[in-house]
Amino acid sequence: MRGLLLVLFVLLPVVGHAAPRFVAVDVYLSVDEPVAAWQFELADANGVTTIVGVENGDSVAFGDVPYYDRDAIEAGRAERVIVADFSLEANLPSGRVRVATLHLMLDGEPEFELTLKTATTRDGSPLDATITLESETRSTT
Numbered sequence: 001m002r003g004l005l006l007v008l009f010v011l012l013p014v015v016g017h018a019a020p021r022f023v024a025v026d027v028y029l030s031v032d033e034p035v036a037a038w039q040f041e042l043a044d045a046n047g048v049t050t051i052v053g054v055e056n057g058d059s060v061a062f063g064d065v066p067y068y069d070r071d072a073i074e075a076g077r078a079e080r081v082i083v084a085d086f087s088l089e090a091n092l093p094s095g096r097v098r099v100a101t102l103h104l105m106l107d108g109e110p111e112f113e114l115t116l117k118t119a120t121t122r123d124g125s126p127l128d129a130t131i132t133l134e135s136e137t138r139s140t141t
Helices: 002-011 070-074
Strands: 021-031 037-044 049-056 081-086 095-106 112-120 129-134
Touching (some): 049 081
Antiparallel strands (some): 049 095
C-alpha cells in the first residue's frame, strides 16, 4: 500500500500538467503611409508565456533582427518583450507589413496583450497604425 501511495505521489504532478509547447507568432503592422520606425510590447496576462526568440519580418527596409532585450530572452526570463526597429532606407514599407516573428514557449493558455507603442514616418511624425498578432490558433488586436 505504501508503494502505491508513493507512486501516486510521484505521478500526480505529471498527470494533468501538459508539457510546454513552442509556437511562432507573427506581428503585423498596418499603415497607409511608409513607416520608418515602430515599437510594440507583447505581454501575457496569464503569465504562461516565455519569449525564446525574435526574428525580423518581411520588409527589406527592416532586414536585420529588431531591437529587444536579448540578454533576458537568452537567460529565459522574458515573460514580456518590447521590440522596436527603424530604417533609413529609401523604400519604406506601407500597407500590411510583418514586422517580426516571435518564438514563444507556452506553459498553459496565454492571454496576449499586444500594444503598439509607436509607428512613425521618416520625419518622426506619428502614423495612424494598427498592430495584430497571428498564430496558428488565434489572432488578436
